[in-house]
Amino acid sequence: MRAARLHGPRDVRLDEVPVPEPSPGEVLVRVRAVSICASDVRMYWDGHAGGVPLEAPISQGHEFAGEITALGPGVERPPVGARVAVEPSWHCGACDMCESGGEHLCRNIRFPSFPPQTGALAEYIACPAHALHPIPDSIGDVEGALLEPLGVAIHAVHLARVAAGCSIAVLGAGAIGACILAYLRALGHERLALAEPVPGRREWAARFTSQPPVASAEEWLASGHEADLVLECAGENAAIEDALHLAKPAGTVVVVGIPHPERISLDANLPRRKELTVIFSRRSRATLPTAVALVAAGRLDLAALPVRRFALEQAAEAIEATASRPGDMLRAVVLP
Numbered sequence: 001m002r003a004a005r006l007h008g009p010r011d012v013r014l015d016e017v018p019v020p021e022p023s024p025g026e027v028l029v030r031v032r033a034v035s036i037c038a039s040d041v042r043m044y045w046d047g048h049a050g051g052v053p054l055e056a057p058i059s060q061g062h063e064f065a066g067e068i069t070a071l072g073p074g075v076e077r078p079p080v081g082a083r084v085a086v087e088p089s090w091h092c093g094a095c096d097m098c099e100s101g102g103e104h105l106c107r108n109i110r111f112p113s114f115p116p117q118t119g120a121l122a123e124y125i126a127c128p129a130h131a132l133h134p135i136p137d138s139i140g141d142v143e144g145a146l147l148e149p150l151g152v153a154i155h156a157v158h159l160a161r162v163a164a165g166c167s168i169a170v171l172g173a174g175a176i177g178a179c180i181l182a183y184l185r186a187l188g189h190e191r192l193a194l195a196e197p198v199p200g201r202r203e204w205a206a207r208f209t210s211q212p213p214v215a216s217a218e219e220w221l222a223s224g225h226e227a228d229l230v231l232e233c234a235g236e237n238a239a240i241e242d243a244l245h246l247a248k249p250a251g252t253v254v255v256v257g258i259p260h261p262e263r264i265s266l267d268a269n270l271p272r273r274k275e276l277t278v279i280f281s282r283r284s285r286a287t288l289p290t291a292v293a294l295v296a297a298g299r300l301d302l303a304a305l306p307v308r309r310f311a312l313e314q315a316a317e318a319i320e321a322t323a324s325r326p327g328d329m330l331r332a333v334v335l336p
């Protein structure tokens with residue numbers, strides 16, 4: 001089969017590799033769509049994932065949908081032919097985190113595209129059967145891949161325990177920030193504000209907000225704007241400090257973006273004097289069924305999310321496009 005594999009920093013090659021054999025408990029998935037995450041860009045640029053080295057070439061891509069073509073030993077369902085979305089945090093089911101319902105924090109987690117686990121930028125991938133969620137035909141392949149970032153958004157909102165009627169500010173309207181706004185809307189929240197520097201993204205996401213989005217949180221701070229809940233989705237250190245400034249006393253800040261650089265520093269007086277709750281969100285926690293149900297019921301329109309489509313041999317272009325944060329694209333989607 002063909003696989004787009006990362007060999008080193010900014011070195012993606014289209015390789016011919018054997019079709020994987022599903023192990024016991026796994027199924028073989030014919031990949032139909034893979035959306036590219038900002039975290040894929042980090043490893044593409046650096047050649048390692050947060051210090052974990054790339055010891056052998058692997059495919060990137062953890063947001064994907066496809067159809068089941070073979071079942072490994074011991075697996076009976078979903079059946080061959082089923083179209084599925086995939087929860088990419090593959091947990092062990094046996095550690096203390098798994099046993100207490102925190103599977104996404106599993107101590108033995110495998111994550112496709114995190115070395116050494118190969119990802120979905122290939123024609124086929126072997127996945128644990130428990131990670132798959134069937135999708136109806138009303139959900140297309142591209143939307144099927146986008147269910148994963150929607151699941152990340154749903155998880156962040158759940159962590160925030162947002163109360164009805166509270167004011168909410170979102171920093172950053174990439175795919176995750178946009179999905180958070182869409183999900184909050186679907187839940188009936190109306191007091192939604194957005195700060196996003198890229199004009200096209202800001203204008204697209206304005207459909208969800210109750211006031212015109214601003215280009216930067218500085219504008220809000222200058223005018224005294226504050227919010228009960230601030231969701232940081234920019235992945236930048238400065239945005240975390242902005243979020244702490246924006247939160248009302250006794251408010252909540254959820255850090256959804258992956259801070260860059262990874263070491264953060266902040267004025268401790270900000271959260272301390274206001275007694276803020278600061279939560280770091282980690283991927284998603286069993287949110288795929290909620291995401292599928294919302295989209296299938298027409299309560300959230302993932303098909304409206306601006307994407308650009310790429311062939312498998314254009315995988316590097318798709319990652320480069322993601323890095324450039326264009327205004328007319330929230331996700332690059334590769335169709336292997």
Ligand SMILES: [Zn+2]
Pocket residue numbers: 037038039062063149
């Ligand atoms: Zn992702």
Ligand SMILES: [Zn+2]
Pocket residue numbers: 091092093094095096097098106107108109
């Ligand atoms: Zn575990």
